[in-house]
């Protein structure tokens with residue numbers, strides 16, 4: 001698998017295949033602290049991020065929103081004091097696509113850029 005953070009999202013059709021267990025495992029190996037969860041029968045990538053306060057958490061949310069709009073692939077984001085939770089999945093296929101691994105990797109990259 002190529003370096004996920006350097007990949008781009010591809011246009012995803014409703015009949016696109018979901019990630020296989022092997023592809024998912026291979027992708028998760030490139031990511032930091034992401035878990036695969038099944039919520040309402042939909043597999044999703046989930047990671048929680050901690051910040052010193054609400055302002056830093058909000059800035060991170062804005063950065064995630066920016067890459068989502070840039071790539072036309074959008075997450076669920078929960079913003080709390082000092083904490084952000086991000087879920088990535090592909091609505092069209094009600095599951096996980098390579099795009100979700102790519103966007104999780106780009107989400108991690110935002111942290112590296114903020115350090």
Ligand SMILES: C[C@H](O)[C@H](O)[C@H]1CNC2=NC(N)=NC(=O)C2=N1
Pocket residue numbers: 012072073074075088089090091092093
């Ligand atoms: C028309 C637009 O490109 C599509 O609805 C995009 C928008 N963003 C998306 N985001 C996610 N996570 N899954 C999708 O299937 C999706 N589809």
